[in-house]
Amino acid sequence: MKQTPAAAQSYMEANRLDEVECMIADLPGIARGKAVPATKWERMQKFHLPNSIFFQTITGGWGEAAGDEGFTEPDMVLYPDLSTATAAPWADDGTLQVIHDAFDQKGKPIPYAPRNVLKRVVELYAKEGWTPVVAPEMEFFLVARNVDPAKPIEPMMGRSGRPAAARQAYSMSAVDDYGPVIDDIYEFAEIQGFEIDGITQEGGAGQLEINLRHGDPVKLADEVFFFKRLLREAALKHDCFATFMAKPIEGEPGSAMHVHHSILDSEGDNLFTGPNGGETDAFFQFIGGLQTHLPSVVALMAPYVNSYRRYVRDHAAPINLEWGRDNRTTGLRVPISDPASRRIENRLAGMDCNPYLCIAASLAAGYLGLKQELWADKSYRGDAYDGEPDLPQGLGAALDLFDGNTDMQEVLGPEFTRVYSIVKRAEYEEFLQVISPWEREHLLLNV
Structure with missing residues (x-):
């Protein structure tokens, strides 16, 4: 004990x-x-x-x-x-x-147990004398009970009874609308020993975000794994569902799991910050690794057919891997911070991801950037939605990129990547057997 x-x-x-x-x-x-x-x-x-x-x-x-x-x-x-x-x-x-x-x-x-995959990547960092640090942000929707898959998902009605009232980003009143659920989230988290850095209202009706304190990647992945269950149980107590689908409601923004990264050297100093507070080569190489290798692991960060509905221009999710300072339109963002806290935010992953595999993939891309001495593109200024999309447009295309990156396979583990690809392709084939309402509506009598 x-x-x-x-x-x-x-x-x-x-x-x-x-x-x-x-x-x-x-x-x-x-x-x-x-x-x-x-x-x-x-x-x-x-x-x-x-x-x-x-x-x-x-x-x-x-x-x-x-x-x-x-x-x-x-x-x-x-x-x-x-x-x-x-x-x-x-x-x-x-x-x-x-x-x-x-x-x-x-x-x-x-080798294909997700927690072991993440441990494998963290151990590669340790062999270099580096300690990766991450901080996940969890977005999710509170929705009305839905037991009929044919019925569209609807937001949970809060105390005001108006869904629009819960669509006001960063509104304290919107958070209060779901007060009883949030009270139980706080209580459960306290009993479980989890430290919440904050809860905010996001842009969707009934959409919330919880930030966790930065720390060890395996420990934080464990917490996200536990938190998904915690949130579901808190919602069920109040006759609603917590959903982590990347895009659960048509016309509303999707739910992301943004991951902030930094690396400590053997002395405990931030590898991204030099002696005079400036950005180091490692900072630009880590970004270069993300830009080069993240397309091949989108299949881990967007693991379902629904995941790709989130990557919509001008709709709060990235469409490319540009990077920028304090720019939320880019796929990779460098938040405002003091030099000791310099970090890089990966905004690609959906909340439907497996946290172990998402964090492993993101760290693996950065690791390859450091080892291969890749270099970041010029930072993007302005609205990155004006740029060209460079993410795979669906699960099939993402899996093709995943299968083609041998460097990434060596980092994550060849046996894991083999098993993951087979299972996800089987899942994709299952999806292709389903006829959607859109097809019935627009093709039945028109083609």
Whole structure:
């Protein structure tokens, strides 16, 4: 118990521990695992799950990704990371959640487990004497309950009863409109030991943003993974849904997961800032790596067909990889900061991404920029929506770029990239079998 965080210990002191949820994130970022009685968990040092959880599509179908050994579903060995233990404060009985790491039966990390992918990239930085630091921003919608897939998604009605009242970006009244849900978000986060840097109203009806404090990439990815569940549970308490779809509502802006990056050297100083406070070669090389390599990992940051509906000109999401200082129209933004806090914001990822894979991909692109000494284009001045789009226009095109970047495959892991591509292509083929309302409306009698 002493190996668990202080917040988990406080929760266990105040609640009789009844159950422990042993979990791991699959490729979409869904929590998979087992719930076990606390008395059994106290005696457990590991548990097992079949490796096939990583071959499953978002619909419950399967990609043929098992490899030469065939689809035999061998067990993985999962070991708890007790530093991740946190309460499930919405549960009726005392419940802890614990993230596990996946290994094969010979003790080697499972290469396509998302948390292992991120750890692999962080270790590459460590070998250079660098410590990456990230800060994610989470955008999401609170929407009315929707149990009919044929029905359009609608914003949750707040206390005012007017959706337009919740479309005022940065409005405090709009935040107050969803006060009871937000109160539970704060309460759950406090019990779980998560530090929220702020909650703001975004530009969409019922769209909110939560910023997290900067820190270790694996720890922050864990928090986003936990936060998605926290937000869903808080919303359900108030008869609404929290959705992380990249573009859930027609005519409204999409939801992003912007990621801020900086790197500390072996002395703990910002690698992007020189002795006199200026921007270093590493700063421009990191941006150069993002500009060069991010197109090939858009398939990780925009992992679904819906994700590409977010990349719309003049609609609060980037259409290219220009970079600029304090410019929210560019895909890569350098926020206002003092020299010690200099950082680079990647605005590409949608909130529908797996946080482990998104952060791994973004750090991998920056890492390649540093190692290959790539150089950033000239900073963009003005409205970057006036520039040409240079992002893939759909999941199929994104996967083609993903398959073609061998440098990125080596950083993320060849076995991971093989499995991911197979599973996502299987998922894309599933989508292509569905006939949309648009097709029925405009093609049925007109073609």
